[in-house]
Amino acid sequence: MSSSIVEANPHALLRDKAIAHLQAGTTPPSGHWSLGVDTLHLLYELSSNPDKANDALKLLHELQVHQVELDLQNEEFAANEQALVEDLSLYRTLYDAAPLAYFVVDLEGIIINANLVAAELFGIGQGYLVGKQIDTFLKAQNRQSLLDLLQHVAQSGATDSCVAERDGGGQDSRHLTFQAALSPSREQLLLACYECARSS
Structure with missing residues (x-):
């Protein structure tokens, strides 16, 4: 004892x-x-x-x-x-070296942090992503889907995903899958993003 x-x-x-x-x-x-x-x-x-x-x-x-x-x-x-x-x-x-694009965004979709693959995905410097609204990198008709996903995950705490099309700015656009989860602090959202096959 x-x-x-x-x-x-x-x-x-x-x-x-x-x-x-x-x-x-x-x-x-x-x-x-x-x-x-x-x-x-x-x-x-x-x-x-x-x-x-x-x-x-x-x-x-x-x-x-x-x-x-x-x-x-x-x-x-x-x-x-x-x-x-x-x-x-x-x-x-x-x-930073992860094979997928990772973002940390606030509950409104403002990018707080992003890894190197995320910067490459959107063709912008890693430091320039911070403070940007994440849906602005998508085609106009897809922006609301991502915002709805963020709102749903923020309210429910469930992990969920959506597919949206990147705004290629004249280049070939890409279809992206966004998977979102609420951070343990419940103050940010964690997003993984990867390219998926085009829908027919």
Whole structure:
């Protein structure tokens, strides 16, 4: 039972780890934590009195343990931050290099984010997609279908799809399938888009 209590208490684990480092002489590089003037004064007074010298040693030990705890926490925070940066970079790479066009749009259909394939699909720079209304890239007669899809998914939370024709601007137009889902926050819509065969 005691082991489960220790496992559930991260402060006890951190303290035990700090004490082990002090005993082994393997403390991490100090974050240069400095003792306050009041603490130094108290240590001086306690150590000057033979009856209280033991208290001074205990206090000094507690301060050392606390400093090592802070250094260990600092190391852990730095490692966690690095791991988050690496995860973010990985997911950004996966998003941009995905074989399908992906969009994040608000509930009105304004593009918040789009990957590289999405930019290529509409023949526009990736940065220029942001802030544009997504239906404006479709033929006029298909725009309402996409807007209806977005509204339906936003209200129902169900995943759904529609087919619409891209406005080719004089080039051959393409038939596109849009699949939409509501984001977990329910504040954006996630769209996957891919080219489909022309309907006969």
